[in-house]
Amino acid sequence: MKDMSENLNLWLTRASLQAQRYAMLLGIFLLVGLVISAQLVVYTSFLARGHINHLHQLERDRNDMQVEWGQLLIEQSAWASHSRVESIVIEQLKMGVPPAQDIVLVRQL
Template sequence: MTRIALAVLVIATVISAIGVVHARHQHRELYVQLTRLERARDELNIEFGRLQLEQATWAESNRIDQVARNKLGMKFPAAGEIVVVRP
């Protein structure tokens, strides 16, 4: 009877040890994945900041005025060219 109990305890200990090894391995893999994803998140946040700065630069009123005048040939109308339409 004691040999059977001892064998059961040994088998349970081995199965438990294998379970612990598997859990530790899975934890390491998930931690590496988490670190990789955090790094990607940080890079995306930096890129988003750059894009916001670029958008702000392109949307400046001086820049829009310059493009309208130089590339599109637009100009402010003279006083005589302005017509006010009222309902």
């Protein structure tokens, strides 16, 4: 009976040591996983900040371009005003309104 008890104690001791090894391995794996996930969180936060900064720069560029577009539209309307076109036609191209007898009405049949 003593032999059986010793065998049982030996087996329990081995099982306990094996359980401790598994627990230690599990703890090490969990610690490694924790460190890796923490580093990934830091890295993704860094990338997100970079993307947000780039987005803000693009928004500033867009706003600047919208202001420039508005100024160009104003400039275009100034260059294409009827009075300016008329003065250029009269002064530079020496054009004018034709006399009434030179006007011909064209009708489509």
